[in-house]
Amino acid sequence: MKKVSKKSIISLFIIPMMLLSMLAIAPATTNAETDLGLTVDAAILIDADSGKILYEQNAGTPLGIASMTKMMTEYLLLDAIKAGTITWEQQYRVTEYTYKMSQDRALSNVPLRTDGTYSIRELYEAMAIYSANAATVAIAETIAGTETEFLKLMNKKAEELGLEGFKFVNSTGLNNANLFGMHPTGTGEKDENVMPARSVAKLAYHLLKDHPEVLDTSSITKKTFREGTEDAINMSNWNFMLPGLVFEYEGVDGLKTGTTDFAGHNFTGTAKRNDTRLIAVVMKAVDSKGVGSYKARFDATAKLFDYGFGQFSKQEIMPANYTFDDTKTLPVIKGKENNVKIAVKDPISFMVKTNEKDLYAPKLALDVEKVEAEVEEGTVVGKVVIERSEGTDYGFIDGSEFTADVVTTEKVERASGISLFFQGIGSFFGNLWNGIFGFVGGMF
Structure with a gap:
């Protein structure tokens, strides 16, 4: 008979225990029914017509939104245009704040002249196409006087729309640390805007419902700012899923990208095929190695759109x-x-x-x-x-x-x-008979 060592006996007990421990600490996998393999911190997909949520992943957790913030600035501007309090031809005179910010090209900007004036339309196009930050602040100042006052309008609109978990500290989505010490009063020096994916999608949903004309601008792939002048600058859309761009996806015509160190690579995209329009939001997208990139956010968005267009259809339930x-x-x-x-x-x-x-x-x-x-x-x-x-x-x-x-x-x-009279009599005698029958029946 072969002799079994104490070491072998111990191994027989230790190995199974180790396996059980590993199983206990292993993260639970997502239900296969809804696992799209997205490497993001949060995501959501909705039907733009009804608002039906088709998929969500960690959609209730507040996260950095970066320049997706500009959807709120767009919303308030288009509200003002519709109300007639602001016009597209209205001229904006550059302030010290917007001039200083516009000179930092690393922040995504079109340079503004200290002695220059710019129409609201060209500032809006710079914001919606090129995510120009100084142009965004210029719009906020035009609407409310200062960015500090504009924050109050942002918060008020967010409440009206029923957004949850939001925190606005500026109109652009930049980190306040990038605002040259001129960040809005009452906000922190290193604060940044946050919102859950579900609220971002809700903002986009209402923006498209109330101001569908936003797509006329968000779908422009390239435009020249101040064309024909010495200040002319080419603006390329950061939404690389638009037609003709590197991550082109059929039907995409908006809506807003966002990238900061804090927020990572984010995107609110919308695409339409036939009579179906979808809205997708991805937040802090990374690749298989955990590295954030433009490609990672557009790949994740494409998966959401593939899922929505491929597996869902509008059906009459009743x-x-x-x-x-x-x-x-x-x-x-x-x-x-x-x-x-x-x-x-x-x-x-x-x-x-x-x-x-x-x-x-x-x-x-x-x-x-x-x-x-x-x-x-x-x-x-x-x-x-x-x-x-x-x-x-x-x-x-x-x-x-x-x-x-x-x-x-x-x-x-x-x-x-007369009919009611006889109904009353009938009801009376009917109730009386039922009472008598119940009483007599109870005696037996």
């Missing part, structure tokens, strides 16, 4: 005039008819995975058990809620539900006085 088999009518009191028909008023359609439509089913939620005549056609009596039977549903970016009103589909007139 048609208009849908009726529930067990609740097709509601009782009517004091009416010529005893019941009134009810149905779902409008259809419910949204983006779902092509093979998951059957996982969604309607649930009736009535506000009343009966109605009193006279009942008009189209009277709202409740709503229908769409629920998913299994798996994860991320809901909508604005927090809404899959709902539609349930209404009456016919008119029921109020009964005449």
